[in-house]
Amino acid sequence: MHLPSVDGVADVFKALADPTRRTILDELTERTGQTLFELCGRLSTKHGLASSRQAISQHLDVLEAAGLVETRREGRYKFHYLDTTPLEQIAVRWLDRTAAPQSGASTTNGDTTNVDTTTGE
Amino acid sequence: MHLPSVDGVADVFKALADPTRRTILDELTERTGQTLFELCGRLSTKHGLASSRQAISQHLDVLEAAGLVETRREGRYKFHYLDTTPLEQIAVRWLDRTAAPQSGASTTNGDTTNVDTTTGE
């Protein structure tokens, strides 16, 4: 069981807010399971991204904290795998409201129980 | 005339990055066409959000710039309407790549240069 941090939803949105991280997801979509160095090379070559190794490493940490990237260590290599599961619930939050109760209805599916009550952030 | 800037996608992601703005979208999903004061009241009452009027107004500006909220002026009232159109293209970017090409995002995979030095699983 992968434990998402206390507030997983907010982490996903924050992770997607950065264009570099979105490009990383693009690259991992084309080829999942890349190492940090692989990503650095391909990002700079194919995507014209000139970020340092440390910068990309930190971005990967954010993506992993958001649950969008899973890592597996193997020797001195660390492979990064894309996980799109958190993405399936973020857009439908405002899209799929067709059969939603208007007011006063008890939580039918618990969707509205936003773990996102980090108003204080 | 709010032109969708060259990279309107980034604006959408940035707009969604803030928890307060996400709550505003939640509220507008339940009842679209609210005024600023209506939103302030309901946000503080139902969502426990203690943001000032000016803060919410600035958030609405961001949401409008992202194309997620449209406004209509009527007398001294300004109504805010939810527009979920930009949301339909953000998550599918990494979910199904067989779909139409995105804007700006170089989803065009020229070649899959096999730098497969290691096991690719």
Place this chain on the structure above:
DNA sequence: TTGACATGCAAGTATGCACTTGCCTAGTGT
């Protein structure tokens, strides 16, 4: 008109975040 209401604008503050810099640990091959 006057005054209350709904909203807008602009400068200032302050926290967050992306990125750098520098050094460190661990695995690999000779």
Place this chain on the structure above:
DNA sequence: ACACTAGGCAAGTGCATACTTGCATGTCAA
């Protein structure tokens, strides 16, 4: 052993942004 490689850690810098403060604009009712 050694050098090389892949990656990690932590403090510091600079910019972006969320929020405040204060006043201005415009609309409606009396």
